[in-house]
Amino acid sequence: MSTGDVVLAVQDLRVHFPVGSGLLGSRALVKAVDGVSFEVRRGSTFGIVGESGSGKSSTALAIMRLAEITSGSVRLGDTDIGALQGEALRRERHRFQMVFQDPYASLNPRTRVGDAILDALHLMQVGPVAERPERARYLFTQMGLKAEQMQLYPHQFSGGQRQRIVLARALAGQPELVVCDEPVSALDVAIQAQMLNLMLRLQREFGLTYLFISHDLGVVRHMCHEVAVMYLGRIVERAGRDTLFAKPLHPYTLALWSAAPTFDPQARGRSQRIRLQGDPPSPIDVPTGCRFAGRCPFAQADCRSQDPVMREVASGHFVACHRVADDGTPSYRSSLG
Amino acid sequence: MTQPQSLLSVQDLSVEFKTRQGTARVLDGIHFDIRRGQTLALVGESGCGKSVTALALMRLIAEPPGRVAAGRLLFEGRDLLRLSEADMRQVRGNRISMIFQEPMTSLNPAYSVGNQIAEAVQLHQGGDWRAAMQRAVQMLEAVGIPAPQRRAHEYPHQFSGGMRQRVMIAMALACKPDLLIADEPTTALDVTVQAQIFDLIADMREQTGTAVLLITHDMGAVAEMADRVAVMYAGHIVENGDVQEILQSPLHPYTRGLIACAPGARTVQPGEYLVEIPGTVPSLLERGAGCLFAQRCSQAMAQCHAARPPLTQLGAGRSVMCWLHASQPEATA
Numbered sequence: 001m002s003t004g005d006v007v008l009a010v011q012d013l014r015v016h017f018p019v020g021s022g023l024l025g026s027r028a029l030v031k032a033v034d035g036v037s038f039e040v041r042r043g044s045t046f047g048i049v050g051e052s053g054s055g056k057s058s059t060a061l062a063i064m065r066l067a068e069i070t071s072g073s074v075r076l077g078d079t080d081i082g083a084l085q086g087e088a089l090r091r092e093r094h095r096f097q098m099v100f101q102d103p104y105a106s107l108n109p110r111t112r113v114g115d116a117i118l119d120a121l122h123l124m125q126v127g128p129v130a131e132r133p134e135r136a137r138y139l140f141t142q143m144g145l146k147a148e149q150m151q152l153y154p155h156q157f158s159g160g161q162r163q164r165i166v167l168a169r170a171l172a173g174q175p176e177l178v179v180c181d182e183p184v185s186a187l188d189v190a191i192q193a194q195m196l197n198l199m200l201r202l203q204r205e206f207g208l209t210y211l212f213i214s215h216d217l218g219v220v221r222h223m224c225h226e227v228a229v230m231y232l233g234r235i236v237e238r239a240g241r242d243t244l245f246a247k248p249l250h251p252y253t254l255a256l257w258s259a260a261p262t263f264d265p266q267a268r269g270r271s272q273r274i275r276l277q278g279d280p281p282s283p284i285d286v287p288t289g290c291r292f293a294g295r296c297p298f299a300q301a302d303c304r305s306q307d308p309v310m311r312e313v314a315s316g317h318f319v320a321c322h323r324v325a326d327d328g329t330p331s332y333r334s335s336l337g
Numbered sequence: 338m339t340q341p342q343s344l345l346s347v348q349d350l351s352v353e354f355k356t357r358q359g360t361a362r363v364l365d366g367i368h369f370d371i372r373r374g375q376t377l378a379l380v381g382e383s384g385c386g387k388s389v390t391a392l393a394l395m396r397l398i399a400e401p402p403g404r405v406a407a408g409r410l411l412f413e414g415r416d417l418l419r420l421s422e423a424d425m426r427q428v429r430g431n432r433i434s435m436i437f438q439e440p441m442t443s444l445n446p447a448y449s450v451g452n453q454i455a456e457a458v459q460l461h462q463g464g465d466w467r468a469a470m471q472r473a474v475q476m477l478e479a480v481g482i483p484a485p486q487r488r489a490h491e492y493p494h495q496f497s498g499g500m501r502q503r504v505m506i507a508m509a510l511a512c513k514p515d516l517l518i519a520d521e522p523t524t525a526l527d528v529t530v531q532a533q534i535f536d537l538i539a540d541m542r543e544q545t546g547t548a549v550l551l552i553t554h555d556m557g558a559v560a561e562m563a564d565r566v567a568v569m570y571a572g573h574i575v576e577n578g579d580v581q582e583i584l585q586s587p588l589h590p591y592t593r594g595l596i597a598c599a600p601g602a603r604t605v606q607p608g609e610y611l612v613e614i615p616g617t618v619p620s621l622l623e624r625g626a627g628c629l630f631a632q633r634c635s636q637a638m639a640q641c642h643a644a645r646p647p648l649t650q651l652g653a654g655r656s657v658m659c660w661l662h663a664s665q666p667e668a669t670a
Contacts, residue, residue, distance in 0.1 A: 051527035052498070158617055188382045189554050190614040193598035197610045215527055218557070218601025222608070241607060259532035261557025263602045265580045268561055275536070276529045279497050 004041035007209045008063070008096075008177050011037050013072035015055070015062045019284065028284045032058035034233035035072075037310075040177065040226075045203065045210040047224030047241075049217060049256065053280055054230040056213045060181045063211065064098050065089060076177060094124035094173025101182035103162035107154040113165045114140065114150025117172055124173040139168040144198060160191035164198065171202070179211045184219060196223060217260045221245055226316075229253045232280055232291040235310070239317040249319045249330055251296045290322065298323050298332035343370040343411070344515055344548050345394070350408035352386075352393050354621075355401060361621035363389050365572040366407070368648075371516065371565075374542065376549040378563035378580070380556065380595065384618045385569040387552045391518045394550070395435055396425050413515075431461040434509040438521040440501035444493040451477070451489025454508045461512045476507035480537055499530035503537065510541055517542075520552040535561050557601050560584055565654070568592045571618055571629040574648075578655040588657045590634045628660065636661060 015033035033055045040046040048056045061067035063074050065081060074082040076096055084092055100106050107116060117139055121132040137147050143164035154162055163183060170178055183199070184192040196219065202208055214220050220227055221241060228238040229252065237250040248254050255274040262268065276295050281287055287294055293303040303322050310320040313328035323332045352364040364386045371377045379387045392398050393405055396417060410417040417428065437443045445453055454473035459466060470489070477485035480503040493501060502522060509517055519538065523531035539562065542549055551562050559566055559580065566583040568576040568591065576589040587593045597604045597612035605611060616633045627642040628634070634641065638660060646660045 051529060160617075189556075189595060190382055190598050191617070193600075193611040193613050194615075196600065197613060200608065200610060216601075217528060218599065218603075221603075222600035222611070225608075256528060259529045261555070261561045261601060263557055263560045263584065263596075263599070265560045265563070265584060273532060273536070275533070279499065279530075 004043045004209075006039045007042045007077060008040040008046075008211065009073075009075040010039070010059075010063065011073045011075075013037070013059065013062060013074065014070040015058045015067055016070040017067075030283050031233050031286055032067075032283055033062060034283075034286070036230070036233075036235050037072075038228055038235065038238060040209060040211055042176075042209050043203070043207045044225040045212050045223050047212045047214065047220040047227040048230055048235075049214060049220050049227060050230035051215060051256075051280065053232070053283060055233040055283070056230050057181055059230070060098070060179050060211065060213050063177075064096060064179055066098075094126070095175055096177045096179065097170035097173065097175040098179040098181065099163070099166050099170050099183045101185050103159060103166045103186070104154060106166050107162060109154055112151055112153060113157070116165065117150075117169050120169045120172040126173055136172075139171060140165075142202070143168045144194075158191070160187050160195055163187065163195055167198070167202075171206075171208075177209050177211060179213075181213045182215070183212075185214065185216065192219075199223070217256065229256065232286065233283055234291060234320070235318075236292065236321070237319045238310075239314075243314070243317050247317075249313065249317070249324045249328060250292075250321050251298050251323070251332065252292045290320075342372055344373045344375075344413065345371045345550075346409075346411040347390075347394070348409045348411065350390070350393060350410065351406040352389055352398060352403060353406045354403045356622070358622050362406070362624075363403075363572050363621060364393065367569075367572070367574045369567045369574060369577060371548050371550060373515070373548055374546045375564045376542065376551055376562055377565045377567060378551045378553060378559045379567050379569055380553060380559055381569035382554060382595075382618055384571075384621075386572045387554075387569055388520055390569070391435065391520050391550065391552055394518060395429055395433065396420075427461070430457055430509075430514075431512045432514055433516045433518065434512065434514040435518040435520065436502070436505045436509050436522050438524050440498065440505045440525075441493060443505055444501060446493050449490050449492055450496070450504045454489075454504070454511050457508055458511050472511060473507070476511045477504070479510075479541070480504070480507045481533070482507070499526055499533065502526060502530075502534055506534070506537060506541070510545065510547065513545055514547055516548045516550065518550045518552070521554070522551075523558065524553075524555075531558075538562065556584070556596050556599050568595065571624070572621070573629065573658060575630065575658045576656070582655060588651075588662050589630075589659045590636050590661070591630050594633075628658075 013033055013036045017030045017032060018027045019030050036059055050056045058067055062069050069082050073080060079092060114136060117136040118132060121135055127135060140150055141147055145164060184195050187195060212223055224241055226240055227244050228235045231252050237253045248257055255276050258273045274297060281294060289304040289306055290308050293299040308320045308322050310318050312318050313324060324330050347369050349366045350364055351366050354361045354363055379390060381387055394410060405418060451470055451473040454476055455469035458472045459469040474485045474489050477489055482488050482503055523534050563580045566580050567574045570591050576592045587596055594614040596602050598614055614633055619629060626644060628646050631637040631641040640660050646658050646663055648656050648658045649663050650656050
């Protein structure tokens with residue numbers, strides 16, 4: 001998917017949150033996102049995977065301008081959306097929309113779902129006023145829902161149906177980018193497949209561009225053309241899906257992949273599994289050197305002292321690891337024996 | 338059907354709940370056996386009765402509105418349903434213990450974790466508090482909590498999600514139960530932590546010989562953990578068998594759908610449409626005469642809508658409730 005033009009360009013994004021009361025003048029800083037860069041191409045799905053606290057949701061919120069950007073730039077097409085303020089920001093909002101994990105929390109319980117979509121059309125002034133009800137109906141039925149159901153309230157729908165309604169509303173302004181933060185994590189397996197298929201179909205029909213955030217490797221592998229792996233506020237590796245899943249280079253990516261269930265009881269991964277010890281360090285106390293060094297089975301002295309830079313080791317394959325050579329040859333395989 | 342070496346034999350268990358709209362039969366005559374040291378996975382979507390099964394085993398169904406309408410729960414040959422509440426308390430948390438999906442809601446925020454483990458130990462095994470605390474520290478160490486001596490005095494909020502689930506496992510296993518019921522133990526956890534918890538349960542099972550009833554909707558977890566699998570749908574066990582057989586040659590269309598719709602199973606290429614199970618689990622109140630899966634089943638025949646399929650035994654430990662596999666495809670009288 002390298003053919004599409006760049007829709008979203010994120011450059012050295014940082015999102016830092018102050019924490020603590022600051023009564024004693026010592027306010028700590030949570031570096032939730034700490035220097036993240038990537039590009040998303042039109043009509044493709046860009047995935048961000050990582051564990052809780054890796055900064056993937058903060059990245060999404062910053063792009064949506066729902067979390068304050070500390071530094072760095074976020075460009076949507078030719079617009080620097082990171083710099084927009086007030087009314088200008090509101091006018092551009094229809095171009096980038098978001099779907100959250102919990103569809104129930106994203107819908108007003110007192111608003112009929114049809115009106116929720118119609119309100120979005122009015123707010124974003126999509127088309128002539130007279131045509132908006134028809135447009136709402138079109139969006140609603142595109143999601144596989146019946147037009148009669150537009151009169152109902154959110155509690156009258158199942159979780160999967162609610163997530164469809166949220167998606168319909170997100171698409172109301174014909175956004176150039178749809179940011180999806182764990183869109184299927186709250187859904188049951190069978191319903192999850194229905195939602196993923198709907199997202200795939202809409203992408204094919206309308207050329208949608210998704211930024212897809214998930215902790216579920218199976219879902220990310222299925223949905224995304226390009227994938228970035230985040231760890232403690234940084235992207236540690238980024239590549240096309242096939243490359244990244246077939247030939248992961250960063251030890252953290254390897255560990256993540258090896259932790260995923262195999263679906264084959266004969267190949268239970270216990271023996272080959274790279275066991276990570278402990279939890280990720282706190283984003284308040286970011287270690288010097290490589291952030292993963294403390295849990296990395298292959299770490300050496302330089303890993304603990306020098307922060308590795310992101311390098312392109314093969315076309316479109318980026319990795320930040322001292323143990324990977326410039327040509328993409330890892331030096332740690334020998335130590336696996 | 339009852340094998341003598343079964344630790345637990347669930348026979349014809351039915352559970353009903355009274356609702357304003359009528360009585361809902363949440364479990365309808367389910368059967369399964371667990372042997373010592375074995376892991377049985379109970380799989381299915383939300384609302385199919387997995388967790389109610391676990392609660393029924395622990396005799397924790399709130400009554401009213403719930404009621405065990407029929408069945409026997411033979412635990413080492415004794416029917417748990419006939420035990421007095423006092424006798425049941427000796428079983429619960431001692432011989433059979435349970436861990437839940439959300440460890441934070443299962444731990445008391447006002448007591449240190451060591452205190453909570455020691456309380457269970459002292460309650461079931463007597464002895465003095467010092468010995469019970471010692472056992473708590475030992476268990477925390479066994480489940481891989483660093484600096485267990487110090488951490489035993491810390492409170493649940495000082496632990497991460499994965500660490501809390503370890504604490505729950507430590508507590509559940511402190512009395513060396515014969516059966517551990519794990520209800521979606523890793524659903525709220527990250528993949529690497531999930532892998533740690535799976536390894537931990539497997540290690541503990543090897544060390545202690547505890548049998549495990551794993552409740553999950555995740556076929557990946559099944560593949561990682563289970564020896565045997567029982568697939569539940571709308572209060573019935575629709576397929577039962579060895580993990581390898583179930584995953585490699587599922588017979589019931591629902592089992593096939595559950596495996597195929599998971600992106601992780603990679604039954605289709607990335608980016609292609611996943612196999613869908615259309616619709617949702619039927620309401621417990623609107624159950625017709627036919628197979629409960631018929632409306633969502635791509636292979637449903639006229640017979641499927643007319644009569645409930647029998648549970649067909651197919652060799653050792655393999656059974657399926659589906660007209661496609663019924664040995665005598667005659668309609669039931």
